[in-house]
Amino acid sequence: MGDQPAEEAPSGADKSIIKSGGGGGGEEVEVRKGPWTMEEDLILINYIANHGEGVWNNLARSAGLKRTGKSCRLRWLNYLRPDVRRGNITPEEHLLILDLHARWGNRWSKIAKQLPGRTDNEIKNFWRTRIQKKVKDGESGECASQMIAADDAGGSCSHGGAGCLDGVMTTAQPNFPTYPNAVNSAGAHGHEAYAPAYSTPESSTSETYWNFEDFWPMQS
DNA sequence: AAGTGGGTCAACCGCGTACCA
DNA sequence: CTGGTACGCGGTTGACCCACT
Known part of the structure; x- marks a missing residue:
């Protein structure tokens, strides 16, 4: 997966500079905003698989994600957790x-x-x-x-x-995280990306979409 | 065929609370 | 006891897709 360079600024993605906390450090950190990329998800999942969740600000820094702890937590809780049920x-x-x-x-x-x-x-x-x-x-x-x-x-x-x-x-749908990257190649908006893959199973193996269940075993 | 409006979803923001030094 | 930091929650916004005109 690493061969596909994560788009630094997917459409809609934003960057801003924030001062890291700690009072007086004054270290400026670049923070990404906007939709998550597949690579970011991979990093987050891998890190949590190895270190567990919690201490989100520290997690974001340690994992090398240019995201706030808040953003990481939200992404994990709402989409990346293995027990999250997506769908209707x-x-x-x-x-x-x-x-x-x-x-x-x-x-x-x-x-x-x-x-x-x-x-x-x-x-x-x-x-x-x-x-x-x-x-x-x-x-x-x-x-x-x-x-x-x-x-x-x-x-x-x-x-x-x-x-x-x-x-x-x-109908309930399986986990299908969505990515702005997929939008570019598939011409579909992120959250729509899993829909056609779901309704037309033959297309679900396309490299454009990836099944979360395919992905999780990799973590262990 | 093109344009417009509505619907849906992901993500961000601000505030309140809990915990720790 | 006080101040600071991190976390969690609810509200809101922005972007995209689809259906309708």
């Missing part, structure tokens, strides 16, 4: 999210703990893009709860299919 929210999960949100509100991390393999970020996005919108629509049409309940039951409400989730939460 199942009806059961949907129901659970609704229930837990009704109980706890926007305590996404708390809710995520009840959904093995799901991340707070994923649940948060799901809520904002699917449920919140639907509730909003329902406010004008007075049947938000009906719509949600109908969706959970695999049915539909009088609002029709505009916000219907039925079609999108039936």
Whole structure:
């Protein structure tokens, strides 16, 4: 993998200079922002496999990643962890999210703990893009709860299919980290990269996409 | 065929909390 | 007890793709 040079500045990637902490050191460190590259992921995964997670700022420095500890932590927790489940929210999960949100509100991390393999970020996005919108629509049409309940039951409400989730939460996808590099070669946006690979298995072996499950055994 | 708007997702930012010296 | 540092969480933004006009 090392033969493919990591693009120092993939589209959207940004660099900035920050002062490293420690009070008085004043050492300036270049920090990368934006989408993660495959090489960065490899470095992070390798480092955590060897040293374990935690102490993120130190980890970022030691691993040679030009990222903040925060960024490393986020990337690991949301995408690189082996137990992260990517893909569509199942009806059961949907129901659970609704229930837990009704109980706890926007305590996404708390809710995520009840959904093995799901991340707070994923649940948060799901809520904002699917449920919140639907509730909003329902406010004008007075049947938000009906719509949600109908969706959970695999049915539909009088609002029709505009916000219907039925079609999108039936299958779970395996882990497929995404990269801006893949965008360049495949002409697809990062988060879309795994979708065609998933729906058309014959294309999943393309060098453009790489299966996370293929990758993990390498770490041990 | 081209342009526009909406939807989705990944990543960043700021704040609060916990821990340690 | 106080100050500093790191971590974790929730909110927000930016970029891209797809569907519709």
